[in-house]
Amino acid sequence: MRILIAGEWVPHGNARLYRRAFEQLSVQVAVVDSLEYYTISFSNRLLNLFLRQLIPFKASWGIQRYYGAGRFNSVVIERVSDYKPDLVFFVKPILVPPETVQSVKKMGALAFSWYPDDAMNPRTASPQFYKSIPFYDCHFTTKSYNVQNFLALGAKRARFLPHSIDSALYCPVSVSVEEAALGSDIVFVGTNYENERSDLLEALCREGFNIKVYGERWNKLSKKSCLRKRGCVQYRPAYLEDYCKVMSASKIALGLLAKVIPEQHTARTFEIPACGAFMLHERTDEAMSFFEEGKEAEFFGSFEELVEKIKYYLAHDAERRKIAEAGHRKATSEGFSYRSRAREILKIYEEINQ
Known part of the structure; x- marks a missing residue:
């Protein structure tokens, strides 16, 4: 053929x-x-x-x-x-x-x-x-x-x-002491193109969480932005090996979806767990059909639930790592x-x- x-x-x-x-x-x-x-x-x-x-x-x-x-x-x-x-x-x-x-x-x-x-x-x-x-x-x-x-x-x-997902491109990597600074307790990699996304991250920033944000258009944030003031915005994207390092150096990676369209999953839905990171994803039936909640990834349906799960999994390292490992196995399976x-x-x- x-x-x-x-x-x-x-x-x-x-x-x-x-x-x-x-x-x-x-x-x-x-x-x-x-x-x-x-x-x-x-x-x-x-x-x-x-x-x-x-x-x-x-x-x-x-x-x-x-x-x-x-x-x-x-x-x-x-x-x-x-x-x-x-x-x-x-x-x-x-x-x-x-x-x-x-x-x-x-x-x-x-x-x-x-x-x-x-x-x-x-x-x-x-x-x-x-x-x-x-x-x-x-x-x-x-x-x-x-x-x-x-x-x-x-x-x-x-x-x-x-x-x-191509597991040869998106995979867990070892990070040096210097590269560990690429990560954070909470990380998001993606473009800032709608208020809902930046508003959510701003709210997490005001809660006092340690956050890093990579991607384009984050320079559009107000000078009064909490993310700006606390140095959370990295003002650059993260691709391929750089992306893998950011994920491998972070504790929780957020899977945020677009709101201007009824997005149910995106490439990062697979990229995050493929890199071995713990994924906390917006709850949709589609995303949950790929990864089992509480076993291969975690999901949230409200800001309150997001904050609750962030606090819980930052305090429970072993449980977080177990879910991340299971998510990695699932994301890199032949089916994806x-x-x-x-x-x-x-x-x-x-x-x-x-």
Whole structure:
């Protein structure tokens, strides 16, 4: 079997990890890297800004016009013609119009899309993506609530495919005395893009907890912020090995979800326990279907419960470590691997071809 992956080819990105997973399942894989043809450069940002000024605000939502996107789509079609794949796996195909998907299918390949974000948020999608939805053979989404959205927009098939983990990238690591300072009693790694997230962490700060926060946009906090005043904000993200060190050096890692969308789990739902950290996650049925409460992770449904559990587990080291170890075993099990997810994708391919 042959698969062509089309999408952004970044180090340790989803496209690369899915390629390795497919190859582990004895599938031949070729790639078309969108970054060879367009990037979110200054000129492309300027073009999008111009379009948003030209077109009324609501109508401009989701407009993504990047120099080079046309060439990327042409190369995808050319590569399908030459490589003759059985399946084209589009990774977050924001800039793939219906014509490209139709051309792929006319040449005999199936077309699948994989979307890691909220596909119905027009700020992370595009009009051409919405128009192309009916032409794909199947859409895979990490957001369970998007399945019905896809079907309502004419999708032939839509499947919920949770986030995955690569245990070679996210794992417990030893930290030096100096690196131990990266951690804290409580740590959160993520972007500050909504008030609910910063408000919760500010409230924990005012409770007097020892906290560190990594990620982008935390410099937007008020100068009066408790997190700022107490030096909790690190003003930088933490990725891969750095992320693993932060997790390994911390006692409790928070799993916070977005509120602007009905997020039920996110990549950090698996990354935190994969690193061997004790995870205290917002309570959702979906997250609790992955990890057993009180045995493999802990969950909270209110600020009061969050504070209560933080105090309890900071005072009970052995119990906290036992849960963290069990969570690590669960997160790194085969069921959450990219290979397992790739196997599910191939199963849908086989069902369609029967």
